[in-house]
Amino acid sequence: MNTADLLWGILFSAIGFGFFLYGRKQQRLIPLVCGLGLMLYPYFVTGTLLLVGIGVVLTALPYFVRV
Template identity: 60%
Template sequence: MSASTLLWGVLFGSIGLGFFLYGKKQQAIVPLVCGVALMVFPYFVSGTAWLVVIGMTLMAIPYFAK
């Protein structure tokens, strides 16, 4: 595990926590699920490029799934 992978994981985990709290407060299922996914997926992805691609995709889903 490299330093960049660790920092991207922390960044996506923090954003995921924000999505999770927002989804819980607004009772919206899409941000809630995307928040949980953003917090969990860095544990299963080892490549930095895949980490960034999957993280950006998960961050964009609530915007397009209104």
């Protein structure tokens, strides 16, 4: 793991924590699940491009999917 992976992981985990808190407080499933995903996936993904790609998709998903 290099420095870029670590910093991207921290950034997306912080965003995920915000989504998780919002989803739990508002009782909305999509932000809650995306928040959990954003907090957990950096532990399992190697490679900066894949890390950023998945992070961008999971960050944008609650804005486009309204349930």
